[in-house]
Amino acid sequence: MEPGSSRESQARQYLEKHRIPELLNYLTSVLLFFRPEKPREYLITILERLRIAKVTGVAFPFFMDNSNIVAMFEMMDPSKRGTISFMQFKEALQTLGLCTVDEDLKDDGRGISLDKFRDEVNKRTQEI
Numbered sequence: 797m798e799p800g801s802s803r804e805s806q807a808r809q810y811l812e813k814h815r816i817p818e819l820l821n822y823l824t825s826v827l828l829f830f831r832p833e834k835p836r837e838y839l840i841t842i843l844e845r846l847r848i849a850k851v852t853g854v855a856f857p858f859f860m861d862n863s864n865i866v867a868m869f870e871m872m873d874p875s876k877r878g879t880i881s882f883m884q885f886k887e888a889l890q891t892l893g894l895c896t897v898d899e900d901l902k903d904d905g906r907g908i909s910l911d912k913f914r915d916e917v918n919k920r921t922q923e924i
Contacts, residue, residue, distance in 0.1 A: 821893025829864070865917050869910050879907025888913070894920040 811817060823839055832838035868888060872880045880888075882901075885908040889895035894917065 817896070818893055821890075823893075825891055825893045862914065865914050866910065869913050877907070879909055880913065882908060884908070885913060885916075889916070889920065892917065 823842060826842065827835055827839065830838070869880065870876075872884045872888065882903040886895060886901055889901075890897060895901065
């Protein structure tokens with residue numbers, strides 16, 4: 797094995813162990829969703845809240861509340877059918893940093909309802 801590939805593998809394992817890709821995806825997603833006037837200060841605030849949550853054991857505050865989740869779902873369902881496609885669902889989770897591109901999600905062949913979308917976003921957020 798080449799020395800460079802071993803270091804790359806170690807770096808990848810380190811990042812995965814500490815869930816850094818998920819954190820960076822999440823930070824990017826909330827930054828693009830809210831588009832604050834001062835993005836650096838906003839990110840610092842999020843990271844500080846994360847640190848406080850870890851120290852105190854209090855759950856990390858998710859920055860997308862129910863109205864944000866509903867708004868996102870409605871943007872993907874402009875015809876108001878009440879469901880979105882599995883591909884829209886997976887892409888939304890990826891955009892929010894709640895799913896990786898290579899994650900194997902199961903498509904049951906039915907559309908994704910708002911309730912299912914909301915439940916999955918909330919569940920995955922709690923895991924982070």
